[in-house]
Amino acid sequence: GAGVSQSPSNKVTEKGKDVELRCDPISGHTALYWYRQSLGQGLEFLIYFQGNSAPDKSGLPSDRFSAERTGGSVSTLTIQRTQQEDSAVYLCASSLRYEQYFGPGTRLTVT
Amino acid sequence: DAKTTQPTSMDCAEGRAANLPCNHSTISGNEYVYWYRQIHSQGPQYIIHGLKNNETNEMASLIITEDRKSSTLILPHATLRDTAVYYCIVRVMDSSYKLIFGSGTRLLVRP
Numbered sequence: 158g159a160g161v162s163q164s165p166s167n168k169v170t171e172k173g174k175d176v177e178l179r180c181d182p183i184s185g186h187t188a189l190y191w192y193r194q195s196l197g198q199g200l201e202f203l204i205y206f207q208g209n210s211a212p213d214k215s216g217l218p219s220d221r222f223s224a225e226r227t228g229g230s231v232s233t234l235t236i237q238r239t240q241q242e243d244s245a246v247y248l249c250a251s252s253l254r255y256e257q258y259f260g261p262g263t264r265l266t267v268t
Numbered sequence: 269d270a271k272t273t274q275p276t277s278m279d280c281a282e283g284r285a286a287n288l289p290c291n292h293s294t295i296s297g298n299e300y301v302y303w304y305r306q307i308h309s310q311g312p313q314y315i316i317h318g319l320k321n322n323e324t325n326e327m328a329s330l331i332i333t334e335d336r337k338s339s340t341l342i343l344p345h346a347t348l349r350d351t352a353v354y355y356c357i358v359r360v361m362d363s364s365y366k367l368i369f370g371s372g373t374r375l376l377v378r379p
Binding site (some may be wrong): 192213262 | 300306310311312313314317365366367368369370371372
């Protein structure tokens with residue numbers, strides 16, 4: 158079946174602009190996660206959605222970052238007033254039980 | 269979640285077994301050992317997980333010591349496509365919870 162999909166696959170933006178990254182989880186998966194991976198760095202948790210519960214936003218690096226999940230399915234990660242240090246691969250994952258399925262990621266480059 | 273320690277890098281010959289160690293000396297009784305891997309330019313992929321018994325699936329085997337302070341992931345017949353960064357993660361068995369990734373082990377499978 159279809160896996161987790163993310164769009165766009167690549168995004169180049171100018172410093173100060175806002176960007177939106179989209180994640181389509183596997184159908185039926187109740188949990189959705191966002192992570193990011195900076196060049197040469199490990200994966201960093203950002204935010205987690207579970208059903209109708211309040212999201213766990215403990216990993217968001219600043220208030221410029223926000224995310225929403227509409228209808229318990231598609232999620233959008235928004236970064237306002239992008240900075241060069243926001244350049245990274247943003248990964249989305251979804252899960253139903255014990256294993257998380259990751260999408261291919263969106264590579265964000267802030268110039 | 270308990271912290272894990274893994275070697276920075278390893279290599280093995282194609283066709284041979286790859287044995288990747290992980291130390292998790294502060295693991296709690298309700299924490300499981302998970303393994304994920306990340307092939308270059310892809311999202312992480314779930315491999316296997318276990319609590320205290322040895323586990324095997326189509327991808328790998330997981331050997332956990334009796335005191336649960338360390339474990340070994342075994343790829344029985346490594347192929348070039350197994351070249352990746354392997355992450356050992358310890359976490360409670362909650363079907364939907366963030367993963368805390370360390371730096372992992374970079375495995376290089378040599379032809």
